[in-house]
Structure formats: C-alpha cells, structure tokens
Amino acid sequence: MPLQPRRTVEELRELQELTGDENGAQRVAWTETWEQAREWLRGKVAKTGAEESVDAAGNQWFTVRGGSDQAVLIGGHIDSVPNGGWLDGALNVMAGVEVLRRIAEDGTAPVTVRLVNWADEEGARFGRSLFGSSAAAGSMADQDELRLRKDANGTALPDALREHGVDLDSALDARGELEGAAGYLELHIEQGPVLESMALPLGVVLGTFGVERHQVTFRGQAAHAGSTPMDKRRDALAGAARLELEIREIAKRTGEGAVCTMGGVVTKPGIVTSVVETAECLLDQRHLDATELASMLEEAKRASEEFARQEEIEVEWDRIWNIEPILFDEGLIELADESIREVAGSSQRLPSGPLHDAAEVARAGVPTVMLFVQSLRGLSHTKLEDTKEEHLELSVQALDRLASKTIDRVAAS
Amino acid sequence: MPLQPRRTVEELRELQELTGDENGAQRVAWTETWEQAREWLRGKVAKTGAEESVDAAGNQWFTVRGGSDQAVLIGGHIDSVPNGGWLDGALNVMAGVEVLRRIAEDGTAPVTVRLVNWADEEGARFGRSLFGSSAAAGSMADQDELRLRKDANGTALPDALREHGVDLDSALDARGELEGAAGYLELHIEQGPVLESMALPLGVVLGTFGVERHQVTFRGQAAHAGSTPMDKRRDALAGAARLELEIREIAKRTGEGAVCTMGGVVTKPGIVTSVVETAECLLDQRHLDATELASMLEEAKRASEEFARQEEIEVEWDRIWNIEPILFDEGLIELADESIREVAGSSQRLPSGPLHDAAEVARAGVPTVMLFVQSLRGLSHTKLEDTKEEHLELSVQALDRLASKTIDRVAAS
Numbered sequence: 001m002p003l004q005p006r007r008t009v010e011e012l013r014e015l016q017e018l019t020g021d022e023n024g025a026q027r028v029a030w031t032e033t034w035e036q037a038r039e040w041l042r043g044k045v046a047k048t049g050a051e052e053s054v055d056a057a058g059n060q061w062f063t064v065r066g067g068s069d070q071a072v073l074i075g076g077h078i079d080s081v082p083n084g085g086w087l088d089g090a091l092n093v094m095a096g097v098e099v100l101r102r103i104a105e106d107g108t109a110p111v112t113v114r115l116v117n118w119a120d121e122e123g124a125r126f127g128r129s130l131f132g133s134s135a136a137a138g139s140m141a142d143q144d145e146l147r148l149r150k151d152a153n154g155t156a157l158p159d160a161l162r163e164h165g166v167d168l169d170s171a172l173d174a175r176g177e178l179e180g181a182a183g184y185l186e187l188h189i190e191q192g193p194v195l196e197s198m199a200l201p202l203g204v205v206l207g208t209f210g211v212e213r214h215q216v217t218f219r220g221q222a223a224h225a226g227s228t229p230m231d232k233r234r235d236a237l238a239g240a241a242r243l244e245l246e247i248r249e250i251a252k253r254t255g256e257g258a259v260c261t262m263g264g265v266v267t268k269p270g271i272v273t274s275v276v277e278t279a280e281c282l283l284d285q286r287h288l289d290a291t292e293l294a295s296m297l298e299e300a301k302r303a304s305e306e307f308a309r310q311e312e313i314e315v316e317w318d319r320i321w322n323i324e325p326i327l328f329d330e331g332l333i334e335l336a337d338e339s340i341r342e343v344a345g346s347s348q349r350l351p352s353g354p355l356h357d358a359a360e361v362a363r364a365g366v367p368t369v370m371l372f373v374q375s376l377r378g379l380s381h382t383k384l385e386d387t388k389e390e391h392l393e394l395s396v397q398a399l400d401r402l403a404s405k406t407i408d409r410v411a412a413s
Numbered sequence: 414m415p416l417q418p419r420r421t422v423e424e425l426r427e428l429q430e431l432t433g434d435e436n437g438a439q440r441v442a443w444t445e446t447w448e449q450a451r452e453w454l455r456g457k458v459a460k461t462g463a464e465e466s467v468d469a470a471g472n473q474w475f476t477v478r479g480g481s482d483q484a485v486l487i488g489g490h491i492d493s494v495p496n497g498g499w500l501d502g503a504l505n506v507m508a509g510v511e512v513l514r515r516i517a518e519d520g521t522a523p524v525t526v527r528l529v530n531w532a533d534e535e536g537a538r539f540g541r542s543l544f545g546s547s548a549a550a551g552s553m554a555d556q557d558e559l560r561l562r563k564d565a566n567g568t569a570l571p572d573a574l575r576e577h578g579v580d581l582d583s584a585l586d587a588r589g590e591l592e593g594a595a596g597y598l599e600l601h602i603e604q605g606p607v608l609e610s611m612a613l614p615l616g617v618v619l620g621t622f623g624v625e626r627h628q629v630t631f632r633g634q635a636a637h638a639g640s641t642p643m644d645k646r647r648d649a650l651a652g653a654a655r656l657e658l659e660i661r662e663i664a665k666r667t668g669e670g671a672v673c674t675m676g677g678v679v680t681k682p683g684i685v686t687s688v689v690e691t692a693e694c695l696l697d698q699r700h701l702d703a704t705e706l707a708s709m710l711e712e713a714k715r716a717s718e719e720f721a722r723q724e725e726i727e728v729e730w731d732r733i734w735n736i737e738p739i740l741f742d743e744g745l746i747e748l749a750d751e752s753i754r755e756v757a758g759s760s761q762r763l764p765s766g767p768l769h770d771a772a773e774v775a776r777a778g779v780p781t782v783m784l785f786v787q788s789l790r791g792l793s794h795t796k797l798e799d800t801k802e803e804h805l806e807l808s809v810q811a812l813d814r815l816a817s818k819t820i821d822r823v824a825a826s
Binding site: 213240245262271272283320 | 605607637639640642643645654655661665672673676677680682684686688689695697733767791
C-alpha cells in the first residue's frame, strides 16, 4: 500500500480527541495522559511489525530491521505543554509512523529504520526540556540539579520518573541507542511566521540558533520627579530604552537570521513620582553563526557601556544562559531541499529559533536535518496552533521522500 | 530679645530626640507620636502669649493679636512620613515659632500674626496629603471617598480622626480660619538639588508645578524571541523606549522648569523568550505654566501615536491625576527676594516640584509665597535628609525679614 498522508491527519485528530480537551492538548510528560498517548502509539505501530523498546531515559523506540545495522532515525515527541496544540511534537511522531508503515510494507530496507518518540521534549512539568534526547546524546550533565527539581505540587522529578519506569541515575545509559545511527530526520511545525509570509508550505532547517541570554542591569539614582531638573537626573530607564532600540539596529546590521529581543524590563522603585533608579532588562540574542553571535553580544555590551557613560549611570551584565549554534548536516540539507521541491515545487532554507530534539542528536555527531511545515499565524504552545491540512499532507510526503533518499545514501556509503 | 536662629536648630534637634528614632522622624499624623509633638509645640509657643486654637480639621493655630484683624499667616506641618527627615515640615513650624517670639516681644504689631501647624500634610497613614490645608482652603472635595479609606491595619480614616477630636463631616468648617488672611508665608527645605548645585542657601518659590500624570499603554503582539524575524515583530517595548527618550526632548525643547518623567514600565508577558506584548508606562509631566504643560502633554501624545503607527502597535492614554499650576503672589515674591538678598547676598527664583500646604492657601485666594532653603544631596523623606546649620539659621532670618516686610505691606494697604 502506498503512503497515505491523509491518514496522518486523521490519526492526529484521533490523538487530540483522546488526550486533549477544550483547552488543547494535555499530553504533559510523566503523566497518565502522556502514558495513554504512548500506549495508543504502541497500538498504531504494532501492525507494522516494528519492534518496540523503551530506553533508560524513557524514550520509546520502534525498530524495523533492515539489511544493515546502520540506522536511519526519524524522531518526534508525543508530549505537549499543558493546553498545547495538536501538532507540536505529535506531527513528527505520526508522520514517522506513516513512513515506517510504507517502508515495512515495501519489504526489507537496505538499512535499519527506527522511529523514536523522545521523552519530555517540552519540560513542561519540571522545567527541563529535551530530557530524553539529551540523555541519548550523552549531553545531560545536570543530573545532580535535576534530582532536586519539584513540580508545582511538590513532587520530586526522580519520583515522577520512577512511576514511569525511569531511574534518573541510569538515564544516561540511553546513549547506546545512537550507536550505528547514520542519519536523523525530524519534521516539525515552524512555530514562526516565515514560511507563511512567503506562502511556502515547507522549508529545510539549517540548524538551531546559538543563544546568548543576559540580564542587563542599569543603575542610576532615584530622584523626585517634580524637584529634579532634567539635567540633574541619572535615569536608569534611559539606558534601558536606548539599549532596546540599539539591539534592533544590531540585528539589522548583522543581517538575515539575527534576532535580538528585550523580553522584559523591571523598573525600581517603579513609581510615577520618581526617576527610575534600577532597570533590569532581559536580553536574548540568537544567530546561526557563532562568530556573528559573539559579535552581536559584543556590540550590545559596548553600546550599553557607552549609554551608561553618557547617562552617568552604571551597567552590569549577568549571563543567564547560552548555547552554541548547532548546524545540521550539509548533505542531508541537500536531500531535504530536493524532497521538498519534489512535493511542493519550491523550498526555502531557514534557521530554527526554538531548540528541538534534533539539536541534541546533531550535537552527538549524528548527521541530522529537520523539515519545517508552515504554521498558521506563527502560533504554537496554544490550542490555536494550526497548519493547513494540505500542508500537513505535503509534509508527510516530503518526510517520506527524505527518508528514502537518506536510506539510499546511507546504504551506498 | 532679638531673633535667635540658633534656637530653631536646637529646638528641631530636641523635637527629633523626642519623636524620632534610629530610623528617622516618626511624627505620622493621627498617631500618638504626632499628638506628643503637638503638645511639645504648645509648650514652646505658650511663653509668647499667643492664643492657641485647634480648628475643625485638626489644624493647630497660634495667634498674636495685632492692631488689625487682617492677618499674616506663617505655616508649616509638624507631621512627617514614617522614617522621615528632621526638617521636612518641622523647620517651617519652628522657624515660625521663633518669628512669633520676636514679634510678640517687639510689642503689638500693626496686624494680627498667626502661626499654623497644618494637620496631615504628608498623608502618610491614609494616602491623602494636604488634609488640613485643603479643608481650610475649602478645596477638600473628596470627603465621600475619604470616609472609606483605611490605613494598613484596617482602621478607617474617620475613626482615626475622631480619636484626635476631628469629625470628618465638619472638617470644612475650618474654612473660617482664612477669613481676614492677607498673606501666607512658608519656609521649606527644597527637597531637590537646584540650590545646592548653584551653591546658594536660599531661593524664592514662584509657585507649584501643574502636573499631568498618565498611564500610557502600548500594545503589540507577543511572539517567540527565537522564531520571529525582526521585521515581523510588533514590539510594545519599542514604543515605550521611544517615548521615554522623546519626553526628555520635549522637556528640553520646552525649556527651563519643564520636567517629564517615565517613572516605571511594566512589561507583559515580560519573559526572555517573548517579544513584549504590552508595555504600561507611568508618565509624569510638570510645568509652572498651564499652557506649556498642556503643550508638553499634547506633544507626548502625538509622539506616542506616531511611534505606535511606525511600530504597528497600539497606544492608549489614561489620566491618573492632574492639577493646575498654582502661582504665588508677585508682590510677596519681590519681598521674599529682598529678604533673601539681605541675609544671604543673592537670591534665586525657582518653581516647586512637590506640592505644599502653601498651594492650597494660594488656591483659596490668599497672597502666598514660599522660601526654599538648600537641601543636601536633594534628599528628603529619609533620615538622610539634611541642611547645613548655617543655612538653617539664614532661613530663619530670611523668614523673619519677610514676615516684617509683609506685615508692613498689609498694614499699609
């Protein structure tokens, strides 16, 4: 039987019916509803004859053995945020199921093909995203810290994991799963407005952005709003305002793919009768190129220092978090481009702002690529998340072609 | 006996010893400590032979009858904020006591002279400043609202007033006290940096600023900081930042005496991974000239609308509070200038940013003027509030001269 992309859409609706409610998807990892979704998935895949296994980090694997132990992996995550959308994570899994069906029905493939349903991509319950994929990639380095994490009800992370058969102390044993992996493919909704604005259904992801995230604190002097002349003020908010406007110029100068965001400002004392003494700004900068990212950060720092000097205030930078850009495999990017052009006429290359499990797999050295399908209005993590059905069907076709081409390439290597 | 300005400084220290602690002055109106300060003041004035009376709003009056019922008033307030300074309010009262002593000892003056200790200038306990002076001025229009006010412990304002012999319903009977008032004089610390920066001990106050206070809300669109290209953002913070910088230009263009302050910004969702959807700004604009103030407000509104248009966001203005400028009496300003020049060599005219009881008296039609004495570092409402002792002594001398000149002018009119 040939590929039935329509079936993927129907199965996604079925999953939403089973595990969502009027507020959206409720498949939060390490909950009963999530377990129910995994059980449902098990039933869907069973008919293909794929072997199921759950690794030490709770990742659910379905393996169709081929002519070689070298494996092409297709990955996604069935977990969602609370009140989430019907596509984020689940599309990848269900499109993978359809591709697995086609491959299994075609008879023995030259290489092994595995579908993985990563455990806890979202980190919605314990605030630790990419749990399963980082364990498999061997990059989970925060187990001591994770041991202390609690959810909103006070349940400790290790206890919640244990209820689902996972022992935090041995989660890194999942590393063995990537042995023999020769390619990793992931389809995801874009979660942004780029493809929609270009009226394109599909795009190839070049990699995930490097991120520099800082708290930038300007410190001036509180002073009476009525009795302090303008030229005697040391206004911390002026520093914040100038930086907010400057980061847009920095992103513009840096060019395509650069984004800078001041996501929030906290002003103290923050009352109408006082000049602002302290302005704490949250700054997020992203780029696919590590050198460009470093230069954007340097420019923002230099600008903030110049503003502080001119305004006679102080500025201090504290790094909140950072990650290097993670680039996908050039060969697979070519194959993904071809696949998209075959099913949709034209393709577009774009970076991914959000992180994905694919980034962890790529970090582990497995050649990786992602496909993005258009998101309506760029919305995700809400029940309003949506994608046109014809685009979803095209995305399943593109993933299927990409899988075929990747299998052929691996087999020929 | 001649005027003894040194005695004023000593009595202020005595008052601080009696009613302050290691955190500063604690003479909050409608408390035991405040009542104790009023009792102490009563004792200080008794020796002058002035008649004491307490009016329907709780204001404490000391009257030295003269050759006419026309009266020159000297006013201040002995109440402070919690953890307040030793001078704000009390300097005026104690300098007035010293002037009253001198006048009483000189023998019958041509006109009546009255010292008034206004009740609850600060509004520290119930958030309603200028209580006693607004009742006497007949401008207290918010009694229905005041009836519902409670302090932090849940005590209702009318109950607290009753404990100090004041019935809120008849507080406006205090209006009778301003009958026959032909001049009102008030000395106050500047609470700002202007005189200190000019190395001048004393200045004449031209009036109190008109104030326009608004919440300005910019509304854009929350969007993922990683997946939303710069040119697809509708960033509410950009509107706030541009307005913060523009209000400084507006004040500069308007010229001397104009102040504009963005005292706080609240950003929502206010997280590092999202473009700001809503930025709520607190805007305070002040000027001594009503036309200039209206034009500053208009300029800020127009600018905000232009920024909103350019940024494809929305802007909304909500008035929090406003008050007209209140100008002091030109003749008394001349006399105050002369008095200051006589004791300190040179004088300076300046507006008052903060409101004072004098503004209420002026609004009631009584010719009014204020003297400012230099504040160190512009600080007030803190135990760090201070003024050089030699400047305090000069201020008592200047008030005394101003009282003499005003009495002569009223007597001659």
